[in-house]
Amino acid sequence: MSSVDISAIEEHMKMASLDGLRGYAQDHYGEVQQYRTTDYVPKSAAGGFQVLREPLWNKGLSFTPEERVSKNLTGLIPHAMESAETQVARCMKMINSRQTNIDKYLYLSALKDQNVDLFYRVLIDNVRELMPLVYTPTIGDVCLQYSTLYTRPEALYISIKQRKSIRTILRNWPYPNPEICVVTDGSRILGLGDLGVNGVGISIGKLALYTGAAGIHPSKTLPIVLDTGTANETNLKDPLYLGLRAKRPSPAVAQEFMDEFMEAVADVYPEMLVQFEDFETEKAFNYLSRYQHKYKCFNDDIQGTGAVVLAGYIGAVNLSGVPIEEQRLVFMGAGSAGVGVAKQMVEYYTRRGLSEQAAREKFWLVDTKGLVTNDRGDKLPDHKKYFSRQDNGGHQFRTLEEVIEYVRPSALVGLTATFGVFTESVVRALKASVDAGGSGRRPILFPLSNPLTKAECTFEQAIQWTEGTVIFASGSPFASFSIKHGDHAVTYHPNQGNNVYVFPGLGLGAILCKASKVTDEMVYIAAQSLSESLNAEEIHKGLIYPHIERVRDASVVVAREVMKAARREGVSTLPESQWVEWEEWGDVALTKFIKEKIYDPLK
Ligand SMILES: NC(=O)C1=CN([C@@H]2O[C@H](COP(=O)(O)OP(=O)(O)OC[C@H]3O[C@@H](n4cnc5c(N)ncnc54)[C@H](OP(=O)(O)O)[C@@H]3O)[C@@H](O)[C@H]2O)C=CC1
């Protein structure tokens, strides 16, 4: 956050010392000026060079004449002093000159390694174009090739062989008191499966969005990968693979290691929020229930996704013309995301007065064996039991078409990590079942799997197969497109239903109110507040999420409501007097407080 104590970083890194008022010195143009220098002054010219080499200190061509003198930078950088806009324009020109998305990513990654402020200015000002590079879909390709692309470390890499040294490794992180870490063990990266240590790219990408989308100071973010081996044969055979060349341990051993990790984190960084990311299904559910009441943590795939999809669904129901009581939802995919989303929606229905049983019965979950039922003959894992149907009269529905024919749903959600499973016949059957309820009704279709190569269908297909009536959201972004009707064209705008609309604001809120835990209520409120964060233009356009350019605005709203929920839940550790002071001004004072904390570089 902007209140970050840079001097603490300097102290921590023992690279510079204060020598107070500088007095007279030659300025950038060779004129003698008096400076009121309150910045630290490196003792030698080498110190100036060091300033340029430290990505958190380097301000590129934004250094003022005064800073160039006081930090011994004169002559170490070109003469030009440039506005942020000019520097951003240069970066965008360079990015656009790169041919492939990976090359664009590598350029951005190198920029982050040289000048953090400029990297985030470029990202924030060009979020629609650049988010797909630092995050899904490109980050998926980066993870697949991480060991080959590797040039320098950007995270903490903690292998199970180092389990006795976890505290030491955590203390080796160079920036003091991180506030948020994203940790993965690489076992289910996006829809790409077990990538082992290569999955670290997802921790790095998510944290770039904590800063880009919610303004958490980059020095306060800590990416971590827990390396417990991999089941990925391609990686194991790759001579360049950077992780442990071992099969994954048993769940019991993995859990012991995770216990040790969580204890070490609580010891070394007691204030830090932990986001679990892309753990394979069983571990995802197990670690969430095991740690959520003990530590300050949440699971993004279960809870963040649950919240973001619920938010979009609330908006979609309003547009669909199908009354809430008549909604019936088929989920293809009954893993951590599918079950997490369905549970968040059950909560929504129960808060609208339905019994839990009635709410649960609105959902039909489909996995690789077909409709999840009590009597289909396989042993259901715990996470599927809650939604398992027992009203199927002994009949088993093996294909999605059969399920749609049987259920006649109003909404179809895809969280399968399987490309193309929403076929033309599936989507047309969904539309037919919605049309049968009355004219003007619109089907809700959310193919949410990432990256794009795993999407259940494309936006264009969804529009074509529903004659443009679909309410659509995908996990990775599709472009808008137009269809010509005679002499005029209709442009269709997709939504991106991705947890990036939730985790940054949820994390920001939890950090700012110094929450001791992340409660289910805080997650639910994140969903509700996101659904209420659209502006008039977005509502008029028929969108169900804010434009991605407004993701920071949405994060502020989410953070504010999460903070208030934390206080109601008794998990905020801010003094009560602070809340009373804010309350006098309604939401205004709290919103101002959040905005003042947000990192907005080169402004
Ligand atoms: N948009 C967003 O913000 C988010 C998107 N996701 C995406 O969701 C996807 C799933 O993630 P997650 O739930 O964690 O993964 P899981 O592995 O936990 O679950 C995948 C589920 O899909 C089912 N499945 C796979 N293939 C098929 C198929 N052909 N037909 C029917 N069911 C199938 C699996 O069935 P079975 O149980 O039988 O194996 C399983 O239930 C990923 O692509 C991920 O990127 C995740 C989080 C957020």
Ligand SMILES: CC(=O)C(=O)O
């Ligand atoms: C977006 C995300 O968290 C996922 O696809 O796993």
Ligand SMILES: [Mg+2]
């Ligand atoms: Mg994820």
